[in-house]
Amino acid sequence: MMYQVSTVAPTVVSTVAEPDSARPHPARIYDYYLGGGDHFAVDREAARRVIDVFPDIVPTARASRAFMRRAVRYMVESGIRQIVDIGTGIPTMPSTHQVAHAVAPEVRVAYIDNDPIVAAHAGSHLLGVANTGFFLADLRDPQTVLGHPTIGKLIDFDRPIGLMMSAVLHFVPDEARPAALVAAYRDRLPAGSRLVLSHATADYHPSQSGVDEARAVHRDHRAATTVTRPYEQILGFFDGFELEDPGLVQPPLWRADGPLPTAGELARIGGYAGVGTKL
Template structure:
């Protein structure tokens, strides 16, 4: 049984799931044949997806470390996916051992892996939940137990909003979460885009239509409003490797395959 009471034997693995496909892109083994087949179709159509997934993961690591160094001690990671080290709590707690991290995902299989890898300290929690029900997430007892919404929180929406279609009002979802955060909180967000390889994304989008969540890639102009109510930190909303790189700024050829925007905003 998982922390949320799901029996592994009852889980439906007949359709690919974005979290497990992402695990495959990152070279992980926590996926099923149906996930590998779908992910390989995406890679064949758009090989850049592997570089984008890795760049996205590196952005998460840099952003979490930056916020932890700046004094943030609470992290709400929604759409966490299959745990891939270093995980959010590993990064945050390496800087601040008292940092608290609540993970959320809608895949019960992620909950199984969370029980084994993420819930190893008193400062971590996992909740099954759907981003499309933000008020339900905020009221989840696991989140409420760990996260104090009277103190600054880093809200992580890393590569998850592109699985929320326009009909589900992603901007409205972010607004509900934003309004629950006190001043001094941050939004850490990344999002897939068609701005750089529009001729290759069609097949990828088609593959995800058969998965448990369709893919809604968006332009820079469409992603930027998700930061309404936040002040973007430098360098703004940029391709993921350009957000405060550890070393020299990436060369154009290194950026060429990356189809992910990333940014961090602060709520005043």
């Protein structure tokens, strides 16, 4: 397949209504944790309620996002030229394609999220950039995601692919069999492809109190709740991949490019992150 610069038409995005500012929204709440500017008063109020009961949500979200950027740079520097980013989120700067294109402008990035609010923001931030595309789909339907025309235009399944599932699988309950879903994507990837994955855990917050209260706030607002998982279960998502150094670790410990966090700072990070290479 020839790699040519192209822009994918935002057909799905054009059907999305104006963002609903009356109800708090998980993607906008997350943007608030990250320090972004895409949120309304209702989102800020809900976010502050979560932060009150579980202040560690802020360093955890920021550490996860920082990991994502380092992981994208790592993948592209090691030769990956096409990325499928599932669970895009509101594109807080820099987004996946911005990190990738700073290293290699020819990198193709397909963004997928199941949330029309994200699509609305993607419309203003992402689309129109050469070599990127965004579409609405649910990761629980790998056939639809992988068979989507935007994937067809951007991604060549005969060459290594960077599959990103950053801070998204914890929205998939056990009943939806997240490990089987990751395996379904893995089975379509050629050898040498990468999996970038980060996931929330309660391993560092064993008392669970703040975690449960934060969940209750999300439930009150009818926002998606997070399923925290222990180390072993998150490690299982890398089945069929060889973990790159330093393995599955708290996000700030993954190939840090600045000063390492103190033990006190690390104790506040409720997540794991890793990058695997398909065998």
